[in-house]
Amino acid sequence: MNEKTKLNDIIKKLGLGGLPSLKELKFILNINEESRQVLAEAARGLSLKAFGNKIYLRGLIEISSYCKNNCFYCGIRQGNAKAERYRLSKAEILSCCKTGAELGFKTFVLQGGEDPYYNDDVMCEIVAKIKSSFPQCAVTLSLGERSYESYKRLYDAGADRYLLRHETADEAHYGRLHPKQMSLQNRKKCLFNLKEIGYQTGCGIMVGSPYQTAETILQDLEFMKELEPHMIGIGPFVSHKDTPFKDFPNGSVDMTLILLSVLRLMFPKVLLPATTALGTLDPQGREKGILAGANVLMPNLSPVGVRKKYSLYDNKICTGEEAAECRMCLRNRISKIGYEVIDCRGDYGIKY
Ligand code: 5AD
Numbered sequence: 001m002n003e004k005t006k007l008n009d010i011i012k013k014l015g016l017g018g019l020p021s022l023k024e025l026k027f028i029l030n031i032n033e034e035s036r037q038v039l040a041e042a043a044r045g046l047s048l049k050a051f052g053n054k055i056y057l058r059g060l061i062e063i064s065s066y067c068k069n070n071c072f073y074c075g076i077r078q079g080n081a082k083a084e085r086y087r088l089s090k091a092e093i094l095s096c097c098k099t100g101a102e103l104g105f106k107t108f109v110l111q112g113g114e115d116p117y118y119n120d121d122v123m124c125e126i127v128a129k130i131k132s133s134f135p136q137c138a139v140t141l142s143l144g145e146r147s148y149e150s151y152k153r154l155y156d157a158g159a160d161r162y163l164l165r166h167e168t169a170d171e172a173h174y175g176r177l178h179p180k181q182m183s184l185q186n187r188k189k190c191l192f193n194l195k196e197i198g199y200q201t202g203c204g205i206m207v208g209s210p211y212q213t214a215e216t217i218l219q220d221l222e223f224m225k226e227l228e229p230h231m232i233g234i235g236p237f238v239s240h241k242d243t244p245f246k247d248f249p250n251g252s253v254d255m256t257l258i259l260l261s262v263l264r265l266m267f268p269k270v271l272l273p274a275t276t277a278l279g280t281l282d283p284q285g286r287e288k289g290i291l292a293g294a295n296v297l298m299p300n301l302s303p304v305g306v307r308k309k310y311s312l313y314d315n316k317i318c319t320g321e322e323a324a325e326c327r328m329c330l331r332n333r334i335s336k337i338g339y340e341v342i343d344c345r346g347d348y349g350i351k352y
Pocket residue numbers: 073074075164165167205206235236237238239240277312313
């Protein structure tokens with residue numbers, strides 16, 4: 001069978017709800033430029049059908065660079081003595097939301113390391129205050145693993161969505177990315193708990209993380225089928241100089257784009273961001289992500305003064321003074337590829 005027929009067969013299979021076989025996945029992860037375009041076009045057709053040419057925005061507020069974990073890939077791991085630490089106060093977070101609301105943002109993503117300072121009382125107060133001050137806005141949390149009760153309290157305080165990348169659904173691979181105190185089993189449990197409570201829930205992986213293989217990616221796809229997430233966050237692994245993974249190569253932009261398309265084909269309605277990591281490795285990465293089937297962008301709303309300190313990986317974009325206003329920048333960039341940024345909450349399952 002020639003490459004084109006093979007590709008079209010896989011596209012059809014994914015579109016019908018099937019998983020690729022390992023052989024098919026290996027094939028698709030290595031297709032040439034021409035085939036990548038065919039794949040992207042098929043995926044883009046589905047995102048256009050689900051969302052039109054509209055791109056949803058999420059304002060990312062990086063609330064804390066303290067983290068009690070020690071994931072081997074991450075620049076804000078506890079063991080990185082060189083990391084500069086900060087945490088935003090409730091007033092600072094609200095001020096970011098106010099700026100965001102004035103710019104038209106309807107979703108705020110509060111993301112941070114696993115920082116015990118933000119216990120349930122503190123966090124519930126922040127969430128409730130954002131929801132009462134900006135009732136038209138959704139709040140997404142991305143604060144790592146917490147107990148069922150904690151997730152429930154935050155949900156009851158008004159949080160709408162939760163992002164928790166599973167990082168890899170392969171046990172052995174998970175063990176090579178994380179210290180032994182962390183477990184894939186707990187990570188998965190958290191994700192199912194979040195869904196059960198009622199959050200719009202997001203999982204995800206880094207593409208090209210150390211020791212990742214087609215086999216581990218297939219497990220990720222299988223896990224996603226089982227979880228049925230509302231959001232999937234994927235971006236390339238970008239090595240950070242002060243982590244145990246400093247000598248590993250960055251993930252591939254092309255493979256990230258291929259996987260974005262595969263995910264769009266498998267999950268036509270899923271909320272799929274073109275991530276900052278993708279924009280970091282390729283100046284046109286986010287645009288390419290949208291053209292490969294992504295439909296969400298997450299500009300940084302953190303105070304400019306802390307942006308460089310929230311350093312998960314090296315050379316992160318939009319951290320300089322010039323980037324105080326990513327939203328206008330993105331609006332222009334997106335219109336150049338025929339898409340339009342829109343000011344709506346962009347909930348799962350709602351067109352706009
Ligand atoms: N490269 C790319 N992504 C990273 N993340 C953490 N460290 C890195 C890195 N070095 C991602 C993880 C995490 C999310 C918040 O950021 O997938 O879930």
